[in-house]
Amino acid sequence: MSMQTAQIDDVIRLALAEDVPFGDLTAECFVPAETTAEAHLVAREPGVFSGGEVFSRAMSAVDPVVVVDDVAPEGARFEAGQRLATTRGPARAILTAERTALNLVQRMSGIATLTAEYVQAVHGTGARVVDTRKTTPGLRALERHAVRCGGGHNHRFCLSDAVMAKDNHLAVVSAGDHDLAEALRRARARLPHTTHLEVEVDRVDQIPAALDGGADTIMMDNFSLEDLRRGVELIGGRALTEASGGVTLETVGAIAQTGVDLISVGALTHSVRALDLGLDIR
Known part of the structure; x- marks a missing residue:
């Protein structure tokens, strides 16, 4: 059964409601509203990638102006230090979405990586x-x-x-x-x-x-x-x-x-x- 956009968005909406119920106090206090940034999703260890669309939609859910590109293909193997995606846009939005986006893509990639080990074993x-x-x-x-x-x-x-x-x-x-x-x-x-x-x-x-x-x-x-x-x-x-x-x-x-x-x-x-x-x- 394929992931549907609505299913992804429902998960992200609930995650952001939990993490940012009344705004991101840190980003709002430290980062000027007009500041833009570029950030790279980087692997700290080798694995198998999963969750590119989830990562992208989590970023844009905070601010639709945020752009995510150069996303690694689903199921791609990667090494430590490899860039898996690039995001650009308002710095506040990127910082606010960071944890939700990472939580989901880290778990999904962990599952894909472990599954690949089992598949190889058989x-x-x-x-x-x-x-x-x-x-x-x-x-x-x-x-x-x-x-x-x-x-x-x-x-x-x-x-x-x-x-x-x-x-x-x-x-x-x-x-x-x-x-x-x-x-x-x-x-x-x-x-x-x-x-x-x-x-x-x-x-x-x-x-x-x-x-x-x-x-x-x-x-x-x-x-x-x-x-x-x-x-x-x-x-x-x-x-x-x-x-x-x-x-x-x-x-x-x-x-x-x-x-x-x-x-x-x-x-x-x-x-x-x-x-x-x-x-x-x-």
Whole structure:
């Protein structure tokens, strides 16, 4: 799902309302209104870039006169010291927008950089690295975009996108003495034919029922490598196979080697480190 301008602007509006509720006292006290400036967005460490449009719109949101150009392409790799964008205009506006713009582009570039590491770790296996709904509230569209910049793929965007029966859903079904396969068939009968149905299992012996119920994707949660291989063999191409649960850079390569189609990684967004980028006035 692509970022929409309205989604970007909504995030920026809320961020500025938080950071500049009644004006920027420092800029207004120290910087004459007529002063102009040029500033460079500069990398302090190597990484993968994401958030150029977000950075530009954050700058112009404070004052539409501000111009941002020479922006690095989305997904571009960069080195420490490299210039990633240039902004020009009223100095007060640039200084006021600085933190909001940096907060967003630093986080997005951190996500893109980490995602690229995961993608590289599974290179040649055919497995896709995908994100999860473990995103920062309000920032999902931006964070999902950053995952794509790093070469990853997106899972469902929200609860309205697809049916995904997870462990707690299955626990409710089991508590009511309902057969899993039959419950899935009833759910399928109520769905439009275009809607994807995914089922999470935490044991190999749950897979036949998920297949009988017509699952399009079977997510194997916290499986051992041996059980992942058994699960992939048992499913035999009748559904997409997904591995999830505690995936790290150290384990993702071995997981990919089991033959799964997808590997979902919550860490791409829920605990990523913001990349060190700075805005230098020239």
